[in-house]
Amino acid sequence: MSTLRYALLCTLHAGPLTGYEIVQRMRRPIGYYWTAQQSQIYPELARMTEDGLIDHDAAAGPGPHDRKTHRLTEAGRTELARWLTEPPQRRPPKDELVLKTYALAAADRDGMRALYRGEARKHQAQLDDYLAQQADAEARGDDDPAGPRFGAYATLRMGIAAERTMVDWCDWLVSQLGR
Amino acid sequence: MSTLRYALLCTLHAGPLTGYEIVQRMRRPIGYYWTAQQSQIYPELARMTEDGLIDHDAAAGPGPHDRKTHRLTEAGRTELARWLTEPPQRRPPKDELVLKTYALAAADRDGMRALYRGEARKHQAQLDDYLAQQADAEARGDDDPAGPRFGAYATLRMGIAAERTMVDWCDWLVSQLGR
DNA sequence: CGATACATGTAAAGTGTTACATGATTTA
DNA sequence: TAAATCATGTAACACTTTACATGTATCG
Structure with a gap:
């Protein structure tokens, strides 16, 4: 079973x-931490x-194909519940900005400073x-840990924390590279 | 040109x-933010x-193939310098733990709590x-922004900030899911 | 004497992206 | 009437992973 x-x-x-x-969700909000193409x-x-x-369920769609509304089967729900509590397999983090930073010494200093300012x-x-x-x-009450939308709220919290971390790191680099 | x-x-x-x-570096330290397989x-x-x-330079190696020591050419160095200051293309973040969190409501609550405790x-x-x-x-003086190893030091700082963010988020989830 | 490190490569399978293709309905 | 939205699919290509393959030198 692929991820x-x-x-x-x-x-x-x-x-x-x-x-x-589903394609829409893969942009927002799920696209913030997972993506897949339509194809x-x-x-x-x-x-x-x-x-x-x-x-x-299939019904006549606007184009040449049926419009299909997908739902989990009992087997699907069971398999999802089983997978959720399993520790995630560590997959390679790939961050181009951090990669660039590793070779920072090979680049123009002012150019890198501008880069971090822009990324910040x-x-x-x-x-x-x-x-x-x-x-x-929060206005909708999604921050209630017993509510059905707490999961989406928790992912938002991660997004906020991660973006703050990036902003701070970029700002730190700008200050370090400043004259 | 691929990344x-x-x-x-x-x-x-x-x-x-x-x-x-290079394969070793792709584990540590570069593997912390970029990876590639030997193949x-x-x-x-x-x-x-x-x-x-x-x-x-090629020299007789231990196995059936020559041992090759690779270095940048002038063209390679120029191309690297050009790329470094270019804004990184945003690639899809893929984080399995955050994905699991989105569907948290479909899982066993205590199981998820144990998951976040383990990940923390x-x-x-x-x-x-x-x-x-x-x-x-820092003992080696790598934190000097004018030094040759400042880039590697800066990536370490990002790693530290990112891990701290993850620990805090996991701890927050454990407390939210607690009875 | 078995495992690990050094050292380089290829083949096959799986995953992901870009581009193509169709066609109705709604909005500017 | 042109563009965007709804709606589903395929083909070709690029990228990544897993597994295979060879062979020496060193360490326990």
Whole structure:
């Protein structure tokens, strides 16, 4: 079972969705910590249906294909619950900005300073977006650990903490590289 | 030009290395923010040599192949310097633990609490390792922004900040899921 | 004498991205 | 009427992982 499969099971955990809606979730909010392309999602949904993890209602769609609303089967729900409490397998972190930093000495100093200033700005913008989402979530009561949307709220908290860390680190580098 | 190529250029920025030594660096310290398998590295080094980004001295090796010590060419160094100050392309973050968190409501509550407790412990261990490395680095004077090893030191700082963020987030989740 | 480190490579399978293809309905 | 949204799919290519393959030198 690939992680993509589990990501799709996660996407469907709170209720049925069409493939198209799953693609949307893979941008926001799930795209903040997992992504998959449309061209990966549709064939995988078909294979998961074959394997009995999900099933769907089909209805005439706008284009040449049926519109399918997918939902977890009992088998899918069981498999998801089993996987969730398993320790995640450490996958290679790949961060281009940190990679660039390792070879910092081989670059133009002022150019690198400008780079970190720009990245600090981008991460600050993302942080502001998350902060606004957090305020909305708390207004809805999503921060209740017993509520059904606490999981999404907790991921937001991680996003906020990670962006703050990036902003601080970039700012520190700007100050270190300053004259 | 794939990012793998730039990662290899970064690895060689401070001096010549054999393929085998590059593989070691891809575990520690570069592996903390970038990885590649041996089977990816050797063919890519060959292609980069063909393209004039690197060259090497060859000497009889222990096995059936020559031992090659790779170094950047002038063209490679120029290309690296150009790339370094370019804004990194945002690649999809993929974090299995955060993905699991999104679907937290579909799992056993105590099981999830145990998961976050275990992950907090693992990240704390990694943090302690980084902290020890930081002390060594500072004793060597690597924290001098004008020194040649400041880049590696700065990546360590990011690692420390990121691990601390993870530990805090896991601890927060344990407390939220507690009775 | 068995395991580990040194040292380089190839083959096959799996995963992910980009591009293509169709076509109705709604919005500017 | 042009663009965006809804909706599903395939093909080709690129990238990554796992496994295989060879062989010396050193350490316990």
